[in-house]
Amino acid sequence: MSDAFTVYIRNGERVLLMQRADGVADFPGAWDGIYGIGDTEDLDAVVARVTEVTGIGADNLQYVRAGGARGLAYENRLNEVTPILFVSSVEEVDARGLYKGYEWIDPGRIQEREYSTPQLRDMYGDVASYLYILKTSIGQEQNVAREVRARLSGSGSLKEIQDEIFGVLSPHFMRGYIFVEASA
Structure with missing residues (x-):
């Protein structure tokens, strides 16, 4: 110690x-x-x-x-x-x-x-947290990121892990992918 x-x-x-x-x-x-x-x-x-x-x-x-x-x-x-x-x-x-x-x-x-x-x-x-990479269809990155955020908020299906998620990112230079930053 x-x-x-x-x-x-x-x-x-x-x-x-x-x-x-x-x-x-x-x-x-x-x-x-x-x-x-x-x-x-x-x-x-x-x-x-x-x-x-x-x-x-x-x-x-x-x-x-x-x-x-x-x-x-x-x-x-x-x-x-x-x-x-x-x-x-x-x-x-x-x-x-x-x-x-x-x-x-x-x-x-x-x-x-x-x-x-x-x-x-x-x-x-x-x-630090971990970065999870999610593959999406090219051109659907923003839609998938919005859907993940919606499920994390309110009464969405991912509400129970809301406190474990730090960010949902969809960088414009990585077409077809979004990133979810979360605790271990």
Whole structure:
């Protein structure tokens, strides 16, 4: 068990990244999840840390899963850090404490951050959702995507798994396919 964690928060199809303050000892100005020290299995303490640095209240955070601990190099020491995923419907963040800024981004763009904490993208991948590819008839992508969304909402036949689906995507450059992003 590790004694540190990095929390990732999903909101719809985006993930929250926090920018560390310039005056912090480790990785000043780097992009990060929400870093904390403590028992990773004590979710109340983890949520308290998230609220402390983001202003997002416990009632707006839903635990999804935790990944395995990774050894990350911080200066001249190795820290065991556990990635943890939460979902929130709140977009407003008040960056404070260790952080000076934040941004909600497409998870596929995490690796584009030039300066970030070690293995930021890989740790998110340990707790991220899965992408399911559905083959459709060419030209029917939008119709099938709308049908899946309709079945997920209201009293549709997929309503029971609504909380497990993060997004239904139909990229214009992939004719004949739609993508469903869901938890494991």
